[in-house]
Amino acid sequence: MFTAKGLFAQIPCPNREKCLIPRCMFSHDDRSKQLIADATATSNVSRMIDTDDGEQNGQRKRQKIGGQEESPLPKTGAPSTSIQKPTTTQKPEVVKVPSASIAKRPSALQRDISPPPLRRKSQNGTSAVAKPSGAAPATPQAKKPAPVKTPLKSEPLNPRARRTAPAVHNVRLKLLQALYDQYKRLNTELAKDANDAEEELVLSEQGVITRALNAEESACEQASIYSNVIKNKIMTYKRMTVAQWKEERAKEVAKEKAVEAAAISDTPTAKPTEPPKPIETGLSTEQEISILPRLYTPIDDLAKHGYVTTIPTPQEIETAKNGIEASKGWEVCDRCKSRFQVFPGRREEDGALASGGQCTYHFGKPYWKDRSTLDPKAKREKKWRCCEQNLGDSPGCTTAEHHVFKVTEVKRLAAVLNFEKTPENNDASLDRPVCIDGEMGYTVHGLELIRLTATTWPRGEELLDVLVRPVGEILDLNSRYSGIWPKDITSATPHLSTTVPPPPTSPQNIYIVPSPTHARALLFSLITPRTPIIGHGLENDLNATRFIHPTIIDTALLFPHKAGLPYRNGLKMLVHTHLGRHIQVVKEGTVTGHDSREDANAAGWLVRWEVGRVWERLRREGWVVRGGGVVGPRGEMIVDKMAGGEKEVVVGVGSKRGREEMEEGS
Ligand SMILES: [Zn+2]
Ligand SMILES: [Zn+2]
Ligand SMILES: [Zn+2]
Structure with missing residues (x-):
């Protein structure tokens, strides 16, 4: 297991309402809790976040989709609102572990998948929600989560609230469902025979819902032709083959990765606009x-x-090994600077590879953000490129399963595997x-x-x-x-x-x-x-x-x-x-x-x-090409000292001078 997907979805975001991360991996339940509280006080809120059109109808429909009649809202004095209920997907995703490996080292895996206490607490909070009958089983993604991916926001299959909607709620819902059905069909078929490489193309149940919600919402932008747009979409996917779907998903996944990769590069990524200029030296x-x-x-x-x-000696390696033994595996994390222990060959009692739990860190580099042109006097802020948070505002925007470290000391490197010189x-x-x-x-x-x-x-x-x-x-x-x-x-x-x-x-x-x-x-x-x-x-x-x-x-x-x-x-x-x-x-x-x-x-x-x-420089000094090489005005040749040429050192030409020239030129 390489990832902790979803583990933090239940932990309140340390930045709370100040958080600006679009798909923050932490929970922002307090936002919705606040919403529920407001809604309980006055039903006006619900009118603001949803249209009145067909609300009663929609509410009933939604209950049916949710597969449960019981309202999760406090019953006493709570008016009927359109606050969305927890759905099937709110349950944290289950990590399936092959039973064979459980038998081999049970406690290790228990440890690997056991959630931090905070999560357990909020899990209890939602555990009253019965799993609806139509709930999807663990999806292929849950079985083998994609590495370092922010979990999707949990949303039910219910049109997103809009100030103005292009159609009454139950019409929107019907179209949304029809589109969802097609996505679901294609996704299920793809999941059936996806190979290892294709597994990342398979959407989770929430992924299918989110995709349908996004498509329906974007159709809303074209209010006058809304129903045509979405009906065309439904037809397109109805006719779509799994192969075409696979292709479309591959493009989407590539785009997602591109966004992520752009966040880690030290300079903003630009696409080449013209083919690269060939490098011309004028030489063979x-x-x-x-x-x-x-x-x-x-x-x-x-x-x-x-x-x-030089190759470290057996004595040096011995010293390094003794040092490693004495330190009992204690290291400092290369990312979050925590102290933790590593257990090469796994810890005997539980099979753990490292102590200290998960590593929360920023994967990007810090940079100075340019002052806003609107407020040139504002203090310049140092931010993380990965998440645009200010330095020091949060311990990290990414979580990995383990802390990590690196070794630079040569004899310690040699203790793992010794150096060798390139042989003849x-x-x-x-x-x-x-x-x-x-x-x-x-x-x-x-x-x-x-x-x-x-x-x-x-x-x-x-x-x-x-x-x-x-x-x-x-x-x-x-x-x-x-x-x-x-x-x-x-x-x-x-x-x-x-x-x-x-x-x-x-x-x-x-x-x-x-x-x-x-x-x-x-x-x-x-x-x-x-x-x-x-x-x-x-x-x-x-x-x-x-x-x-x-x-x-x-x-x-x-x-x-x-x-x-x-x-x-x-x-x-x-x-x-x-x-x-x-x-x-x-x-x-x-x-x-x-x-x-x-x-x-x-x-x-x-x-x-x-x-x-x-x-260029040599030519200006009078050098010319001759055969497979170049010669100077007095017959000098460039000497390859590495090829044993040091015996015939020629005045004025040597690697030392070459270095000086280069340094001044660059
Ligand atoms: Zn590289
Ligand atoms: Zn970050
Ligand atoms: Zn760490």
Whole structure:
């Protein structure tokens, strides 16, 4: 189980009426309670929120739909109102657990699904509501909840209140029901034979109701042709096949994900308006590669920038292991800063992976909101990009099942899996440059590699792209950022052989290797110590893959931030600034989060662009192309020190000078 969908729906929102979150995951019951109180005092309120038209009729109908005659309102002195009653969907969704696993570790699962006390309290408050006869059984979504999704507002199948309605209530209700019936039919049929990947397209019972309510409400906007609009809609869905419905749902789901992904990117997402401009260097592939040594990160600098350059010794690893043992698994949460305990291999008595319950946090970054033009003197506010709440106003807008942590200390990383140096490889063709990118997820051992991608440079062809089963039990795949979702891991085909599997042609047919060691071995079969490895913030990828490599082009170092370290330019920003291209753009129909392939290639584009700039300078100094390389006015050549060229150092040309030039130029 990766999510806590619905768990907070019963907990009062900490922001109460100040909350501005459109679909806040916390309960805003106090709003409706207030409404009920008002309604009890005077029935005028009900007239304001619903039209008088056919109210009596509608009320009776609604009772029938609800399947219950008993009014949930206080009986004494309560006039008849149109306050909506609790319905089938108000019951918290039930998480189904396979009985086999319950038998295996009962207390662990009890613990996993047991709600926080607050929820239990309000659950009792609504438990008097009898489950209506027509209630839907647990939906496929309840069985396997989508990760990090805000629960839908609980609403009955009853036209939404409007100040002016285009038709009397019972007409609206009838049309709404007819539309609902069609949605329900399509949704039920889709649910029947949805595969793992399609399950996210299946709506919950509330989802079907909400969709019908939205459609009916939007038809109300065209009051004069309301009934035509909605009747056409009903006909459309009556004729619709499940395949067409599936297609429509896929588009909707992609759009929802796009909205979510836009909230996490550091810059507002813009869609590319024109095709990307090609990067022109005026050089052949061979000549471009011959210039690359000018861009290498000097080996002496690697350690300064978080790269590991020596393999931790057995003694160091022993020390780290003793330290881990002594700390008894206590860590500080990377997101909410709580202290909590992790239990690698699960806690014996109950099978728990971590203590401290759920993690409530903001998944976006804080930013300074621009002053309103209406009130330029107003204080500037720092807000969370994820939810637009002010910093400090709430502990978080998102809840995950576990707290998480990351390890940066090298010997602790080595205690999980030790580093290895890129081994020799006899195939000299493997000296060609490679772009790599890894994605990481949180496990009981910290942040671990869960996907590894390698492409060729400069062409960007796929060499390797596999999911990786981490060493520790997964706490959180960090899906918003990694782009990897629980179903990607569960539905990937295991790859056990030591030959590199073909790259996936779609996200559905990616392979998963059983360990980071396996992923590293596949990568090692594609490179030599002389292979220039290109990437952005590569120390993260190398450390997660646990390998030490001497020949590095790190675009985070190649294009340093104006403010100097520790500030770094983001890949997305660099690609936009220098190349006018948009990456990590949310496209309909693609997964959210980083796409390793795109990230790896984007770093490669930046390197080509930089090669073009270096070549411009060299040309001004009198360099010319000759064969597969470039030569200086006095016959100088660019020396690849990594390829053993240090013996023939040529005056005036070297990686040190190259660095200086680059720094002043960027
Ligand atoms: Zn937030
Ligand atoms: Zn936390
Ligand atoms: Zn990435």
